[in-house]
Amino acid sequence: MSDPLLSIVIPTRDRPQLLPRAVQSALDQTIDDLEIVVVDDASAQPVNLPTHPRLRVIRLSQSRGGAAARNAGTEAARGRYITYLDDDDRLLPNMAAISLEALSKTTLPAPIAAISGIELVNPQGETIGKRLPPPVRSRGSHFSLEDLETGYSYNTKQTLVVEREIINQIGGWDETFRSRVHSDLFLRLNPVCSILGVPIVTYQLLKHPGARVSSDPILRQESFKHLLEKHRSAFNAHPKMFADFVYEHACKLYNLGQIGAAVSSLCWALQLHPQYTLSRLIRA
Numbered sequence: 001m002s003d004p005l006l007s008i009v010i011p012t013r014d015r016p017q018l019l020p021r022a023v024q025s026a027l028d029q030t031i032d033d034l035e036i037v038v039v040d041d042a043s044a045q046p047v048n049l050p051t052h053p054r055l056r057v058i059r060l061s062q063s064r065g066g067a068a069a070r071n072a073g074t075e076a077a078r079g080r081y082i083t084y085l086d087d088d089d090r091l092l093p094n095m096a097a098i099s100l101e102a103l104s105k106t107t108l109p110a111p112i113a114a115i116s117g118i119e120l121v122n123p124q125g126e127t128i129g130k131r132l133p134p135p136v137r138s139r140g141s142h143f144s145l146e147d148l149e150t151g152y153s154y155n156t157k158q159t160l161v162v163e164r165e166i167i168n169q170i171g172g173w174d175e176t177f178r179s180r181v182h183s184d185l186f187l188r189l190n191p192v193c194s195i196l197g198v199p200i201v202t203y204q205l206l207k208h209p210g211a212r213v214s215s216d217p218i219l220r221q222e223s224f225k226h227l228l229e230k231h232r233s234a235f236n237a238h239p240k241m242f243a244d245f246v247y248e249h250a251c252k253l254y255n256l257g258q259i260g261a262a263v264s265s266l267c268w269a270l271q272l273h274p275q276y277t278l279s280r281l282i283r284a
Contacts, residue, residue, distance in 0.1 A: 004054075005033040005080055006096055007164065009073030011066050012087035013041040015210070016048075023049060025090040025204075030097045037076050039069040067173035067181045074167055082164040088206050089158065090121075095202035099161035102198045108136070111193045113162035117201035118155070123208055131156050133197035143190035144183060144245070145238040152197070157182040159203045166193055174230075179216065179223035187231050217256045224249050243273035247280055 008026045012019050019038070026036045036055045040047040042063040049057060058076055060069065070084055081100065085091055099114045106112055120129035131153035137143050144154040160182075167173075170188045177184050189195070228235060235242045250265035269277040 003078040003080070004035045006031070006035075006100065006161070007073075007077035007079030007082045008034060008036045008085055008091075008096075009070060009077060009082060010036065010038045010085045010087055011041060011069030011073060012038060012043065012047060013063060013069075014043045014045075015087045016043075016045065018088045018206070018208075018210075019047065020049065021090055022085055022087050023055065025092070026085060027052060027054065028093050029091065029095065030093050031100070034096060035077070035079060037073045039073040039076075041065070041069040065175060065178055067175045067177055070181075071172045071175065074164060074172055077164055080163060081161055082167060083161045084158070086158060086205075088208060088210065090204040090206065092202050092204065095159070096161075098198060098200055098202055099159070102196060103161065106196050108194045108196060109139070111139075111163060111166050112196055113160055113166070113189060113193050114196045114198055115156050115161075116159045116198040116203065118159060118203045118205050119201045121204045121206050123206070128207065130201060132199050132201075133159075133195075135197045135199075137190055137195040137197075139190070139192060139194040141190050141195075142234045142238060143186040143195055145187075145234055145241045147241065156197075156203070157186055158205065160185075162189070162193065177223050177226060179219045180227045183227055184230065187227075187234060217253065217258050217261075220249075220252065220256070221258075221261060240273050240276050243269045243277050244280070246272060247277055 010022055023036060038047060038057045040057060040059040042060050046059055047057050058072060060072060074082060099116060102114050103112055115133045117132045119127050122128050133156045134149055134152040137146060173181055174184050246265050246269040250262045250269060253265060254262035
């Protein structure tokens with residue numbers, strides 16, 4: 001049996017109500033040359049899914065976190081290309097086809113990764129927002145730290161499609177992060193790989209009342225500090241977007257009720273780039 005063109009890795013832990021929806025969206029892709037690898041991060045009740053010839057389930061003996069689950073999936077994957085789907089989200093049926101076609105037609109020099117658009121969906125299935133990625137970030141750039149064109153967002157990193165070997169070359173997902181795992185990966189990926197933005201929505205991010213790692217204020221603050229320490233030189237080289245990153249962190253902390261930490265981060269953003277931060281405050 002030949003290896004598939006694409007592997008879709010789905011890390012999961014204790015989400016039996018949401019996981020089948022994610023898996024079905026992967027199985028519903030308009031191309032057949034793919035496999036789905038579900039990595040069960042030691043759920044209390046082992047993952048139980050209907051058998052399918054393109055589906056494999058791997059169970060970790062103990063919980064190691066989302067980054068480790070993604071690494072386990074990468075190691076088990078057989079596809080030339082790889083993408084990662086969160087267990088509470090959903091791929092639109094043409095996600096794989098659109099991403100792979102864009103990669104096959106681009107004139108950018110290899111290696112190249114593709115990202116595409118995301119729509120935010122509430123529990124009732126209604127679209128409540130949309131994000132489109134910037135057109136191109138050439139190899140050698142610092143993704144999310146370069147000035148962002150109007151109307152685009154860096155927050156579509158979940159849609160990444162890239163050759164599996166590139167993920168291995170950059171050391172995979174950093175397992176010391178519990179949050180900000182995508183931000184760290186892209187800051188290591190973009191220096192060695194161009195990132196092509198496809199202005200088409202291919203991914204649904206479900207807004208639901210359940211727990212998300214990204215909404216845990218303690219993990220978010222720890223990972224924020226860790227990311228800055230690890231990539232300090234890259235952040236220092238982009239003071240405006242450094243300030244933007246800290247400002248966005250302050251807004252998130254405020255929404256999570258961490259008022260003191262939010263004020264501290266806002267003051268830091270003002271120190272990094274006063275003019276830009278003030279302009280954001282005025283627009284808020």
